[in-house]
Amino acid sequence: MANNHEQFIAFNDAIKLNDTKKEELRENRDALRKKIEKYFNDNLPNETKPGFHAQGSFMMFTTVNPIPIITENEDGDTITLRPYDLDDGIYFIDKLENKKESKIYRNWIYDAVKCHTSKGAEKKASCIRVNYADGHNIDLPIYFEEKDKKDVIPELAQKSGYIESDPIEFLTWFNDLADEQLRRIVRYFKAWRDKQMQDSDITLPPGIILTILVSNNYVKNDRDDISLQETLQKIKNELDINYVCYRPTTKKDEELLKDYDKTHFLDRLSKFIESANEAVNHSSQKEACKKWQKHLGERFSCSNIKEENESNEAKSFSSPAIINKNAESA
Known part of the structure; x- marks a missing residue:
């Protein structure tokens, strides 16, 4: 993985x-x-x-x-x-x-x-x-x-x-729930929304709705990529059953999602989840990164990733003298 x-x-x-x-x-x-x-x-x-x-x-x-x-x-x-x-x-x-x-x-x-x-x-x-x-x-x-x-x-x-x-x-309400990872997951979700709206003229739910959805469905994990993947899937499962998002505080009966197109939002979310699943289960770290980057934009950088074969190839061009010297000093 x-x-x-x-x-x-x-x-x-x-x-x-x-x-x-x-x-x-x-x-x-x-x-x-x-x-x-x-x-x-x-x-x-x-x-x-x-x-x-x-x-x-x-x-x-x-x-x-x-x-x-x-x-x-x-x-x-x-x-x-x-x-x-x-x-x-x-x-x-x-x-x-x-x-x-x-x-x-x-x-x-x-x-x-x-x-x-x-x-x-x-x-x-x-x-x-x-x-x-x-x-x-x-x-x-x-x-x-x-x-x-x-x-x-x-x-x-x-x-x-x-x-x-x-x-x-x-x-x-939010600050009582949030740890640092949850705050990061909210930021990732918001950045995803910004990228989607940059690429098309559709309107997606604003930050307050995304914040509530993440907070209600947050899955903690040592890795942010898995936490985001599993949190997104829980959000999608919930919205497939009932496409609503109620404000958790005053006014608690206010339904916030009613003005945002279900088809557009769930379609974009489904595609994001599909790529997230592929990324987490991919054998190549760099190829997995590209799948995340497709939805999060160029600010999600893959430039510092080197696959194992790339590292080996780089080693093969090293100076034999340096290799021998390191070997002796070991």
């Missing part, structure tokens, strides 16, 4: 956010927080000041570097866009009688950040999005939470009004 665990570990290093990028994102997030705080101090001194709580894949340590998009800017210069995001929740914690309409909170935050970057901000259905020149963005979902009330569920201020939503509960 071919063992590509080392190639997966190298792939993980290639797709996860490095410390420099993490620090850049934190600095951008903190600058936005200061901008919002200043806006309230200068323009709304008598209103309840918002608090902040980072959420999403950045806080779960499962964010992946996106596949770069090469394009041109307004001056015709070639630039590389990296379209990923960070979520930073904004919380208005106040007495119920002071609760504003969702559009008021949304307008306040939009006005605070709309000129923060050259790319500006936009009002999305469930957040205010701040865009950056390199293609990444920071999403600012806004919540109202009733003050001094136990077991209160925050309400997300959407364009259409409020809905119950608790991303901190989801963050806790």
Whole structure:
């Protein structure tokens, strides 16, 4: 059986956010927080000041570097866009009688950040999005939470009004389950999704759904290639029986897969599993690696693999003098 665990570990290093990028994102997030705080101090001194709580894949340590998009800017210069995001929740914690309409909170935050970057901000259905020149963005979902009330569920201020939503509960749920291998498996699955969507115009389920599916079906193994193979198979078995994915936290009755085409997703997943099975059972490590690479892209490198016959061939071209000298010293 071919063992590509080392190639997966190298792939993980290639797709996860490095410390420099993490620090850049934190600095951008903190600058936005200061901008919002200043806006309230200068323009709304008598209103309840918002608090902040980072959420999403950045806080779960499962964010992946996106596949770069090469394009041109307004001056015709070639630039590389990296379209990923960070979520930073904004919380208005106040007495119920002071609760504003969702559009008021949304307008306040939009006005605070709309000129923060050259790319500006936009009002999305469930957040205010701040865009950056390199293609990444920071999403600012806004919540109202009733003050001094136990077991209160925050309400997300959407364009259409409020809905119950608790991303901190989801963050806790995942972090309580996850070990380092599970986080890597989530990253691999997300990177697979990115590659599939780069190669076609189909839409596959987003990261939150992939995270839930992996977490519910995770198979631990000393090798990442086998862990991924067996986890994928469990996910497929589950979805073949019932094509649903329920949010494990508030709202627990929310079915997340209903808007994503079953045929496209399961077809791509089946092909990935077929290649995974072939790879794990292959006699050649390099050929097995190529089967993984077909679905994960060029960032999954096979260049450092040398088969046994290649190593022997390399030895045959070594200098006889050096060989004899090594033999004597042994």
